[in-house]
Amino acid sequence: RRLYFDTHALVCLLEEKGFTTQQSEVIVSALVKIMNTNLDMIYKDMVTKVQQEIALQQVMSHIAGVKKDMIILEKSEFSALRAENEKIKLELQQIKKQVTDEINKVHADNKLNLNLEKSRVKELVSFHAQQDRALTQTDRKIDTEVADLKTMLETHKLDNIKYLAGSVFTCLTVALGFYRLWI
Numbered sequence: 001r002r003l004y005f006d007t008h009a010l011v012c013l014l015e016e017k018g019f020t021t022q023q024s025e026v027i028v029s030a031l032v033k034i035m036n037t038n039l040d041m042i043y044k045d046m047v048t049k050v051q052q053e054i055a056l057q058q059v060m061s062h063i064a065g066v067k068k069d070m071i072i073l074e075k076s077e078f079s080a081l082r083a084e085n086e087k088i089k090l091e092l093q094q095i096k097k098q099v100t101d102e103i104n105k106v107h108a109d110n111k112l113n114l115n116l117e118k119s120r121v122k123e124l125v126s127f128h129a130q131q132d133r134a135l136t137q138t139d140r141k142i143d144t145e146v147a148d149l150k151t152m153l154e155t156h157k158l159d160n161i162k163y164l165a166g167s168v169f170t171c172l173t174v175a176l177g178f179y180r181l182w183i
Contacts, residue, residue, distance in 0.1 A: 007032065 007028050014024035047055070 010028050010031075011021070011024040014027060015021060019027070
């Protein structure tokens with residue numbers, strides 16, 4: 001063990017400060033023992049360069065082994081993932097095709113239904129238009145017939161009034177004629 005301070009210089013310094021030679025040597029001896037004990041404690045926790053090199057080589061070989069294992073595992077996992085990814089891509093393409101076909105079918109069905117509904121609505125509109133025209137014509141015929149009947153009724157009324165007036169004048173004439181004859 002090497003000490004990194006001059007023990008003799010320390011003894012001389014202590015003597016200058018008033019210690020005896022024997023006291024100074026005891027103090028320096030105690031300091032050396034304390035330092036040696038502390039160094040022993042420190043050396044227990046420390047490793048030598050050779051031990052450190054050996055431990056480093058062991059760690060590096062262990063890391064290299066783990067690295068090789070990781071590369072092998074990565075390659076096998078990567079190829080498995082790639083195969084699974086390709087499988088999923090194929091399934092997705094099939095599903096996409098099926099969905100597209102279904103969408104096209106639904107679109108075609110909806111278009112057909114819409115066209116059928118349009119034609120049905122057009123037929124209903126034309127049917128209602130024909131019914132409205134027929135109803136309008138029927139209303140006009142009824143109005144015409146009612147007007148004709150009113151005209152005929154008025155004509156018959158006038159004729160009845162004429163016959164009634166004629167009958168009254170005739171009766172009056174006959175009654176006046178009898179009255180003149182009797183008077």
